[in-house]
Amino acid sequence: MNPEVELYPIAILIDELRHDDVSLRLNAIKRLNTIALALGPQRARDELIPFLDESIDDEDEVLLTLAGELGDFVEYLGGPQYAHILLQPLENLAAVEETMVRDKAVESLNKICPLLNQSQLEQYYTPLLKRLSLGDWFTSRTSATGLYACGYSLASAATQDDMRKSFGQLCVDDTPMVRRAAATHLGAFAKKVSKEHLITDIIPLFAKLSQDEQDSVRLLTVTDLVAIAEELTPEENKTYFLEPLKAMVADKSWRVRYMIADNFVKLSKAVGEDITRDDLVSAFVRLLKDNEAEVRTAAAGQVPGFAQLVDKETILNYILPCVKDMVTDTSQHVRAALAMQISGLAPILGKESTTEHLLPLFLQLLKDEFPDVRLNIISKLETVNNVIGIELLSQSLLPAIVELAEDKQWRVRLAIIDYIPLLATQLGVEFFDEKLGALCMSWLGDSVFSIREAATVNLRKLTEVFGVDWAKQTIIPKVLAMGTHPNYLYRMTTIFAITEMAPAVTPEVTRDYILPTVTNLVSDPIPNIRFNVAKSIEALIPVLSQNPDTKPLVDQQLKPALVKLSEDTDNDVRFFSQKALFVADGVFYAELNEFFQRELAAEGYSGVEVRVTPARTEIIIRATQTQEILGVQGRRIRELTSLVQKRFKFPENTVELYAEKVSFRGLCAIAQCESLKYKLLNGVAVRRACYGVVRYIMESGAKGCEVVVSGKLRGARAKAMKFVDGFMIHSGQPTKDFVDTAVRHVLLRQGVLGVKVKIMLPWDPTGKMGPKTPLPDMVTIMEPKEEAPILAPVSESREEVVAPVAVAPVEA
Structure with missing residues (x-):
């Protein structure tokens, strides 16, 4: 093979990696696997990896992609026996300043480490770990903390001792960022260590970190406690972790207490039932009564999970009083978190205790002023329903829901309407028809428009929940009956409801039930009804056009109704009906145009x-x-x-x-677009074809033109070429009147090309070559008028003017 051809892929990579454009360098990095396949394993090891190692000084986005790619690069180097070659560039990436790059490099190193044999681990990975752990800058030491757990199991006993000592040094590092990273990875490292070394080496490290002066370090030890406690017996947990756990619950930093509260169920399961029952109940109660709302919110989310670990008497005596206090908590976020979780207590307490203790709390939360609280309690009613039954639930909660639905404040009514579909999903169709169906229909006659509007949306959502058959039998007849009500507001609501429900039902239901009502209301005496009928027809046209059986109804019934409304005496009715006609005709025109373009x-x-x-x-x-x-x-x-x-x-x-x-082929954008398309299909060069089209358009009398071809014109990278001549406008109404545009797609061997032709038509008073009206900013300079030459001035008097004669003086 020609050496120049063989070097071509690496030459492309080097050129793009050194390019000034970040996107090109980024794309080159993403194609590393392709380049490696082209080079082969030997040259990838000898040339590609050293080159990448020298290219570490780059934008963070490029380095982030490189760190990710190298983690899956072992197969391109010849297999696991060469995996150690990737350690050097990843070591450099693990020491950069950008956190995301370091994390990705650590992730890639953790992928490669299990592929190493013990010899490679001792010869390459362990020295890397030492160099990072002893690095001068904190970034390398931070990355080192995440690499101990992966290589520990594969190392020899002596190396394991060194790794534990090195990790211990990182746990007491002077830099808080390093200690924070050590606390993050301590749990994973602890699971790899034997139980003997866990007690002698790891637990003392945990004790130091849990008492760190930085709360950002202490809060991370909560997850470490869970990980270590899972490896110990309950007695050992009580010996080593009971006091640190109590100290965390009483920590001066609310962030530490928040972490404890957020992980309390995991902690309780890890330390065992005895410690949970004897010592953690009081700690949990303390978190539920914490001064900080964030801590109480996290603790509220743990209530049902912790309740499963203790007996019923403990729940009633200690946890439930705190829950009752939280129902009236000053923080809406605490109440919302409690509303989401409180229903989980029902299966634990049973039917009697739920009815006695929880239902009053449900009612109180259901009337909460914060919407999320109401939404959360309604979304979890199914759990309560499974415990106490639908009858008891309806007797206790339904009156509260009805009371809210009939509240004097319309915003309260509006809020409960939004939750009805969710409530219907929880309670089922039979219960809904019996208890809430009439309530939903009553909202259609509400005195507030926002309520009536929300009620129509509610009917659509209920149709989506219960199905079209249910709507056809239950809702639609009642809605259509309102179409003949003497009050025009009810007839207006009928139009809104059927327009909203049409997309949720089948075209056949629209044809058989909805369409007759709409056509009857075309002749309604109220203009507001008639123009809303026009808007309704506009929405029904796409619905009926979807089905071949109902599509003819658009031309047979809907369009004649719109034509009738377009001749109405009311201006608004005419406007909306003409707009609907334009939409209907536009859909037909678009389909017809597409059909002829293809044929x-x-x-x-x-x-x-x-x-x-x-x-x-x-x-x-x-x-x-x-x-x-x-x-x-x-x-x-x-x-x-x-x-x-x-x-x-x-x-x-x-x-x-x-x-x-x-008449004027050169002024037709579609014709020129098709011409350019066939030129390209016949193999004409892009520039030659485009210049030919531009020249022909301008010679035909156009004021200007623009031709754009985009796609893979030459190489593998897509690009766009634009050819412009003359004058072209790009905004305002004149673009609609004077600019003719067409777009086509050309399918070639190298891919699809997009072709766009824009022609600026000339002004033609006859309307043959272009619009009859001139451009708005057109200025016409008139030719100066020819004026008669100015002669010598003459008298306008008709009488002859006699010049005075001089008389000589007479002597006496």
Whole structure:
């Protein structure tokens, strides 16, 4: 093989790794496995890894990706026997300043370590661990703490002794960050150590860390306590950990107490039942009554879990009084956390105690002013329902729910409406129909609009919960009956409800139940009803168009109703009905345009126009090759007519197709886009094809044009090329009037290319080449008028002017 060709992949990598653009360097790192495969294991070990080791000085994002890639790189170097080669670059990455990079490097080292044999571990991994542990800067020592647990089991006895001593030095390091990292990894390291060394070496380290002056170190020892306690017997736990645990519960830092509260169930299970029953109940009660709300919140989340570890009498005498106090806690977060967990006590206490002690607390939380508290208590009612039964639950909680639903404050009513679907899920359809169905329907007649609006949304959510059949039998008949109510507000609510429910039911239900009511309300005497009917029809069109059986109803019933409303005397009714018509026509036009683009691309299809007359629908196809569309003796146009008629459900002989030749092909963006597409498919160079299109457009009289081709034009990396000529506007209404745009996709061997053509049309008063109206900022400079030359001044008087004659003086 040619050496130059063989070196090409590594040359690409080196060029991109040294590129100024961070994204290119990042992409190069992500392709390391591809480059390694191309080079082979030998050259990857000899050339690639040394190069990467020298490229450590880079952006943090690049180093983070590199640290992750190296963890899965062993197979590309020839297998585990060469895994130690990766230790050097990862050691350098483990000592950088960015925490995320160090953590990722430690993670990768922990992946590689189990692949090493004992010889590699002693020769390469242990010296790495020592260098990091003795590093001058705290970053290397911090990373070292996370590497002891992985290699400890594979090391020899002498090396294990050294590792324990080195880890102990890190636990008493002068830098708090190192001690914090040591506390984080102490639990994992403890699980690898034998029980003898656990008691003699690890527990003293835990004692030092648990009494550290920094609370950020002390709080991390809580998880260490759990990990170590799981390895000891209950008696040993009582000997070594009872006092440290009590000290943590009474720690001066609320962050430490928070960690204890958040992990209290794990701690209790780890230390054993005896210590939990005899010593931890008082500690848990102390956390439930803590001065800090954050601690009480964490402790509230542990109530059901801790209650499972003690007897029922302890719960009633010690824990339940604290729970009752927390129901009225000043912190809403404490109450919300309690509401989420309090139902977990019901299976533990049983039916009688739940009814006596917990139900009053449920009622109190259900009336809480904070929404999350109410939501949490309702979301967990299923647990209580399984214990005390639906009847007892309905007798106790249903009156409170009904009371909230009928509250004088409309915001309270609105809040309970939001929880009804969740409550329905918890209680079931039978209970809902019997107890809450009438309540939900009553909200549709509420005096506050926000309540009526929320009630319609509630009906849709209930339909999604219980199904369409339930809605068809239970809700829809009642809603439709309101459509004939004398009060227009009820009829308005009917429109809102069926519009909201239409997407949740099937098109058949919409056709059989909803559509007749909508068409009847088209002639309602109230203008507000009529324009909301127009908005409802706009929402129903996409629903009915989804099903081939109901799609013809759009043209048969909905569009005629909109046409009738568009001729209404009320301005608002006309506006919304015309808007709905535009939407309906837009959907049809988009589907028709897509159909012709696919069928007539080779014939130079350039657009379509639809004209609706009382007798038929006329479709004018604009193309550059009309003769191909017509076919021999009009055969092709008849085939297209039949296809359109069947696809869009037109009645027979009600649609007719015409072909119209594009007058100015160079000013049609679709035609030029198709032309460029076929040039590229035929192998014409991108630049040559684009310049040819630009030149042809400008020669046709366009004011400006822009051609953009994007994709894999040359190499493997995607890029975009833009070709611009003339004048082009990019914002405002003139872009809609003067700029013709088309987009196509070209499928080539190297991938898909995107082609976009924009043409700035000229102003043409005749409307043939462009819009009839000029640009808003167009200034016309008038030619100066020709004025008559100014002659010598003359008198305007009609009488002859006699010049005075000088008279000589007469002598006396």
